Amino acid sequence: MAQKKxxxxxxxxxxxxxxxxxxxxxxxxxxxxxxxxxxxxxxDDGVFQLMAGQDTAAAxxxxxxxxxxxxGDYDVRKFYVExxxxxxxxxxxxxxxxxxxxxxxxxxAEKPSxxxxxxxxxxxxxxxxxxxxxx
Amino acid sequence: xxxxxxxxxxxxxxxxxxTAYHFTKAALEKGHGITRVFFYHDGVNNGTRLTVPPxxxxxxxxxxxxxxxxxxxxxxxxxxxxxRRGILDADEARRHGKDASNLAPGFRISGLGQxxxxxxxxxxxxxxxx
Amino acid sequence: xxxxxxxxxTPFERNALQSCVGHLSPGDALxxxxxxxxxxxxxxxxxxxxxxxxxxxxxxxxxxxLDARGIRPEDMIEGIQRVDYGGFVDLVAQHARTVxxx
Numbered sequence: 495m496a497q498k499k500x501x502x503x504x505x506x507x508x509x510x511x512x513x514x515x516x517x518x519x520x521x522x523x524x525x526x527x528x529x530x531x532x533x534x535x536x537x538d539d540g541v542f543q544l545m546a547g548q549d550t551a552a553a554x555x556x557x558x559x560x561x562x563x564x565x566g567d568y569d570v571r572k573f574y575v576e577x578x579x580x581x582x583x584x585x586x587x588x589x590x591x592x593x594x595x596x597x598x599x600x601x602x603a604e605k606p607s608x609x610x611x612x613x614x615x616x617x618x619x620x621x622x623x624x625x626x627x628x629x
Numbered sequence: 630x631x632x633x634x635x636x637x638x639x640x641x642x643x644x645x646x647x648t649a650y651h652f653t654k655a656a657l658e659k660g661h662g663i664t665r666v667f668f669y670h671d672g673v674n675n676g677t678r679l680t681v682p683p684x685x686x687x688x689x690x691x692x693x694x695x696x697x698x699x700x701x702x703x704x705x706x707x708x709x710x711x712x713r714r715g716i717l718d719a720d721e722a723r724r725h726g727k728d729a730s731n732l733a734p735g736f737r738i739s740g741l742g743q744x745x746x747x748x749x750x751x752x753x754x755x756x757x758x759x
Numbered sequence: 760x761x762x763x764x765x766x767x768x769t770p771f772e773r774n775a776l777q778s779c780v781g782h783l784s785p786g787d788a789l790x791x792x793x794x795x796x797x798x799x800x801x802x803x804x805x806x807x808x809x810x811x812x813x814x815x816x817x818x819x820x821x822x823x824x825l826d827a828r829g830i831r832p833e834d835m836i837e838g839i840q841r842v843d844y845g846g847f848v849d850l851v852a853q854h855a856r857t858v859x860x861x
Contacts, residue, residue, distance in 0.1 A: 499749055504858070506778065514637075514861075517670055520709060524741040528749065538778050578781075617782040620858060621762060625748040628756050628859045629637065629670070630852050637861070644793045644824075645767070651823075655844035661852070753851050756859040759767070 499624040500531045505540035507629065509559070510550065515543045516558050518629035523561070526568035533623075537576040537616060541583065544575065544590040544608070559591060566595025571607045578613045632656050633751035634666040635744065637758030639674030640689035641682070646675050649757035650692055657700050664751040665703040666693075667744045668736075670758065673716045676706040678733035690733045697735035704736045705743045760855035761786040761816065767793035767861070770805040775860040780808045782858075783815040790842070790850055791820040796828060801836045813838045821847060 503522055509515040525532060536544055543559070550557040562573070573593060580586060587610050596602040611619065620626065634653055638645035653663055668675050675693055682688050697704045706716055715731075718738050722730035732738060748754050764787060768775035776798050779789065789812045791799055798805045799820040812818045813836075822841040825831075832841060842850065851857050 497749075501745075501748060506861070513670065517710060521669075521741050521744060525745045527742070528745045530745070530749065537782075538774060613781050617784050620782060620856075621784045621787075623856055625754050626756075626856050626858045627635070627744075627748070627754070628758070628861045632848075632851065648767075648792055648821075651844045652847055656848045656851075659845060659848050661848065753857060755765075755851055755857045756861070758859060758861045 498529070498531050500533070500622060501525060502533050502535055502620065502623040502626045504535045504537070504626060504628040505543055506538040508539040508542040509548070510553065510555055514629040515540070516556070518627075519558055519561055521627065521629075522565065522570060523568065526565070526570050529569070532570050533572040533574060533619065534570065535574045535576075535616060535619065537579045539583075541575055541579050541585060541590075544573070544593070546589060546591045563591065563593050566593070566607055571595040571605075573608045574611050574616060574619055575608055576613055576616050577610050580610075630752045631662045631664045631750065633664040633747035633754040635754065635756040635758075636666060636668045636672035636675060637670045637756065639671040640680070642671075643759045645757040645759055646672065646689055647687070650689065650696070652755065652757070653702075654696060657696075663700070663702055665705055665743060665747040666697075667747055668704070668706045669710050669744065671714065672758070673706045673711040673714055676704070676711070676733050676736040677716055677731045679731045694733050694735040702735070706732065706736050706738050707744070708738050708740055711738055761788065763787070763850050763854035763857045764789045765857060765859045766791050766795040766798070767859070769794045770798045770808060771803075776805065776808055779858075779860040780812050783812060786816050788817040788819065788850060788854060790847065791818075791839075792824055792847075793821075796820045796824045796830060799825065799835045799839050800830055801834060806836055809836050809839070819846070819850065
């Protein structure tokens with residue numbers, strides 16, 4: 495591909511109550527094949543998409559949270575999570591699933607994909623993008 | 630300038646597809662190109678030919694089809710989102726053993742890659758949704 | 760180059776305007792569309808958020824959506840500019856990216 499663009503996927507909605515989170519993830523999966531510079535942003539209720547211990551069995555819905563853990567294999571490794579959004583909801587980074595990728599530059603060492611950022615840092619991240627997809 | 634348009638909601642429940650339609654029309658009138666209009670989530674419901682809105686209301690599917698025909702727009706309905714919601718072209722209907730298809734004229738069904746590709750190719754991408 | 764932010768939600772039911780205003784960079788523009796235009800009315804509890812956006816950059820509201828909801832130019836918070844769909848297109852072209860606060 496001629497040029498690499500910076501793609502940001504903005505996730506502001508909780509999973510399951512609406513389909514946006516699931517179908518956003520489907521875009522991220524397909525988008526990974528295009529080898530662009532991909533970042534995911536989780537803010538507002540979007541942080542609930544990354545909660546540890548999601549169990550959808552009784553709700554009879556597809557638990558897609560595990561898919562986030564597989565994204566590292568598709569070179570999707572930048573999960574920016576807004577600290578203020580977590581705090582407003584009584585959450586900390588420890589409440590989220592551990593999500594890692596293998597860094598081939600460092601002998602496949604496991605590294606965290608989740609990058610906690612402040613609201614100001616999230617604003618700066620948005621300002622660097624070429625394409626911003628909101629769901 | 631080349632613009633890509635993403636429509637995330639169906640017609641009538643939300644204003645999003647009205648806004649997207651008027652925006653697309655205004656962009657064309659200003660001489661911009663439209664890389665693609667991509668319909669995702671419930672936005673795929675813009676692409677069913679079976680809607681029958683009241684006579685005194687706008688018919689969004691028809692408006693999209695006519696705008697598409699006039700300007701040669703690439704109106705793409707996401708295949709995965711469409712299958713969930715019962716929007717099928719003739720090939721898809723046959724493939725899934727359904728007795729009818731309902732994709733409106735001027736629309737085509739394709740994959741999510743078309744959304745990413747539009748983002749790569751266009752100068753700007755604008756999302757309309759709820 | 761700066762960002763165009765679109766807000767299509769009323770600030771009295773959803774947090775889109777609040778979240779958007781919290782993520783503006785200097786020089787960014789904010790465009791209210793659909794139910795988002797109800798935030799343009801002066802004298803409401805959302806005024807402080809709109810004024811924060813005005814301090815950062817331009818604030819615009821889609822004229823046809825204002826008209827549809829009975830919000831007259833004289834009802835609007837001072838500094839908000841009415842634009843038509845052509846103006847919306849120009850704003851998209853003038854900014855490097857558009858972010859929709861859905």
